Amino acid sequence: MKVFAAIARSSEAPFDIEECELVPPAADEVRVRVRACGICHTDSAAKLQHLPVPFPQTLGHEGAGVVEDVGSEVMGFAPGDHVIMTFGSCGRCEYCCSARPAYCDDFLAINIAGKRKGGAPLLQNGHPVGQHFFAQAAFATHAIATTRNLVKVDASLPLELLAPLGCGIQTGMGTVLNVLKPGAGTGIAVFGVGAVGMAAIIAARIAGCSPIIAVDLISERLEAARSFGASHVIDGRAADVAMQIRAITGKGVHFSVDTTGHPPVIAEATNCLRKLGTVAHLAAPPRGTQYCVPSHVISGAGLSWRGVVEGDSDIQTFIPQMVQYYRAGQLPLDRMVTTYPLSSINQAIADAETGKVLKAVVVMP
Ligand SMILES: [Zn+2]
Numbered sequence: 284m285k286v287f288a289a290i291a292r293s294s295e296a297p298f299d300i301e302e303c304e305l306v307p308p309a310a311d312e313v314r315v316r317v318r319a320c321g322i323c324h325t326d327s328a329a330k331l332q333h334l335p336v337p338f339p340q341t342l343g344h345e346g347a348g349v350v351e352d353v354g355s356e357v358m359g360f361a362p363g364d365h366v367i368m369t370f371g372s373c374g375r376c377e378y379c380c381s382a383r384p385a386y387c388d389d390f391l392a393i394n395i396a397g398k399r400k401g402g403a404p405l406l407q408n409g410h411p412v413g414q415h416f417f418a419q420a421a422f423a424t425h426a427i428a429t430t431r432n433l434v435k436v437d438a439s440l441p442l443e444l445l446a447p448l449g450c451g452i453q454t455g456m457g458t459v460l461n462v463l464k465p466g467a468g469t470g471i472a473v474f475g476v477g478a479v480g481m482a483a484i485i486a487a488r489i490a491g492c493s494p495i496i497a498v499d500l501i502s503e504r505l506e507a508a509r510s511f512g513a514s515h516v517i518d519g520r521a522a523d524v525a526m527q528i529r530a531i532t533g534k535g536v537h538f539s540v541d542t543t544g545h546p547p548v549i550a551e552a553t554n555c556l557r558k559l560g561t562v563a564h565l566a567a568p569p570r571g572t573q574y575c576v577p578s579h580v581i582s583g584a585g586l587s588w589r590g591v592v593e594g595d596s597d598i599q600t601f602i603p604q605m606v607q608y609y610r611a612g613q614l615p616l617d618r619m620v621t622t623y624p625l626s627s628i629n630q631a632i633a634d635a636e637t638g639k640v641l642k643a644v645v646v647m648p
């Protein structure tokens with residue numbers, strides 16, 4: 284069928300909205316009419332070739348929409364279902380079988396390399412457009428997904444607000460609630476409070492952390508962090524960020540979250556911990572990036588470094604849990620999301636990258 288998709292032909296070229304052909308869903312696939320798709324930093328990283336994705340590209344991995352058609356073997360989804368699209372996984376490896384799909388043996392093949400049995404779902408003149416980015420490629424009016432990366436949501440909920448639950452919000456909230464699991468009254472510092480870091484702040488408030496310290500370079504973001512639950516904010520340009528955190532907490536925080544992947548920030552996120560503290564690393568910096576801290580800092584204080592993918596989310600339980608937080612008023616997505624029409628996708632990406640908006644979401648025509 285004919286669909287419209289945002290297509291980039293080089294790292295520098297903006298996305299253009301072009302007509303494409305979408306293949307029919309295979310036996311185990313679902314066609315989704317996309318209502319909205321969030322913009323996540325991984326989209327920009329792929330366009331800039333920090334991730335090996337071929338041109339022409341269609342990206343987008345925070346899609347949400349309505350099921351239009353299902354393959355002959357699909358169980359549990361039917362036309363009319365409202366769904367959030369998230370990352371794909373194989374469903375067979377030891378990690379998928381133990382409800383840890385973010386560590387799927389095929390994660391990179393499925394989500395970054397866009398591995399799909401039938402090849403790219405979008406075509407122009409018979410040639411593939413992009414791959415099957417995150418098993419969805421949802422910067423388009425329609426997408427093909429699998430039952431492995433779809434989560435049903437109540438039809439009364441606004442899909443343009445729920446779309447970012449598929450990656451960015453899931454990553455920030457999941458890192459706190461699924462990985463660090465802080466007890467009430469424990470201290471946490473979040474380095475970088477874009478959408479992912481802000482989701483970590485919101486989760487820390489839900490967990491009852493105190494203090495909750497936000498560190499960022501953008502003063503507007505720090506002010507926003509206060510409104511989302513940070514008790515203290517620190518300008519990341521200061522030379523003594525870890526010292527300031529120790530001054531607030533006495534011995535340091537129990538937990539820190541790094542969303543930046545920037546080596547000097549990793550050092551601060553480690554140095555601000557009290558004994559037996561844990562840093563969660565959830566950024567995906569360019570390949571080859573090295574993190575360095577003195578060994579005595581780690582071993583002498585019994586610290587832990589923990590890498591995190593997609594918030595360790597078991598999607599069928601954690602996405603509904605986040606929807607409950609939204610319904611209860613604890614996850615104010617309406618204050619996080621700024622919507623743009625698909626035709627303004629380049630502006631949406633620019634505003635997301637500069638921090639002008641917290642979470643940009645494109646809405647399909
Ligand atoms: Zn797997």
Ligand SMILES: [Zn+2]
Binds near residue numbers: 324325326450
């Ligand atoms: Zn993402």
